[in-house]
Amino acid sequence: MEPVLFYGVPQGCSFGSVVVLEWLGQPYRLCRIEMMEQPWDPLYAKVNPLFKTPALLLEDGEPLTESLAILQHLVACDLSTRLGFEQGSREHDRLNQMLAYLTTDFFAAFGPLWTLYDTQGMSGVEQALLRRLGREQVAEGCAYLDGLLAKREWLLGDARSMADAYVMGIARWAEYHRLFDLGSDYPNLARHLAKLRDDPAVRFAEAIERGEQPTGQGHFRGHVSLQELEPRLAPDALSA
Missing domain, CATH: 1.20.1050.10 (Glutathione S-transferase Yfyf (Class Pi); Chain A, domain 2)
Incomplete structure (x- = not known):
């Protein structure tokens, strides 16, 4: 399965990661986290024991947390987009x-x-x-x-x-x-x-937060629930 971004609503800072995913044009999925619903699903502790968003579930089942790390990881996969740059430059x-x-x-x-x-x-x-x-x-x-x-x-x-x-x-x-x-x-x-x-990716992210079902640029593969993801979650996943 494609990488999965866990994004928080309402008004999560994960908004920027959704926009970057759209700009990159690579397949991905989303998992919606209602931050005002307490308590959060205890299964999310396998994604981030601190119970914060965003988090990115990588293809190998390892989670990556913190916006700075997630954004740098995403753009490093394709520097030709010029959304990020080569390390050391x-x-x-x-x-x-x-x-x-x-x-x-x-x-x-x-x-x-x-x-x-x-x-x-x-x-x-x-x-x-x-x-x-x-x-x-x-x-x-x-x-x-x-x-x-x-x-x-x-x-x-x-x-x-x-x-x-x-x-x-x-x-x-x-x-x-x-x-x-x-x-x-x-x-x-x-x-x-x-x-x-006015950017299509930002409009897409806004629609996602509102709970709509936009298609974006066609690289979004839909939402997935925490329960569906459980088999992919490493049992000893820790937040960096």
Whole structure:
């Protein structure tokens, strides 16, 4: 069977990995994880003991976790797409630097907001503090990206890379949490996101999250359940 990407809804950062899979044009399947349903199926511990998404089940039954590792693995299979670059090249270093920023600093900036989203019973003061901290941190990240995109067509320059797919999945959280008007406050970032939303792969990923059944570019082989995948899951699978 083809590799299987475990993606989380709603608003999972795995969105970027779905987009990259479509851009690559290689056969793959998806397994949907409803992150708000608790507890998660204990079988998922064989995929990722930390119970997080995304995860990628490789053809040999070994799972690969963490967005940075998954994205690098996917594009390394076909560098001719120019979504990634050869290890050791200056282009690879620049891409790694951008991905590291997006998967750590920019992702973490939304932490207080997701804590507020997931937690009940907080006082009004605590809620206001989390929202203020989150807004300040996200604003700093958006300002940084907006400045980069003032001089570039894509995050790394003149051509798209997997970093653009990943930033789409994260930056949209600013709109989801209604932090500010991206179009007014960060017009270059807003322009970039609008351009990405016109991309067929991004539209496909959005439809997948909504629970629709799009065909994409024809390389998507459908959904598969955790139970169907159980025979492929290594009994001692560990998260890296």
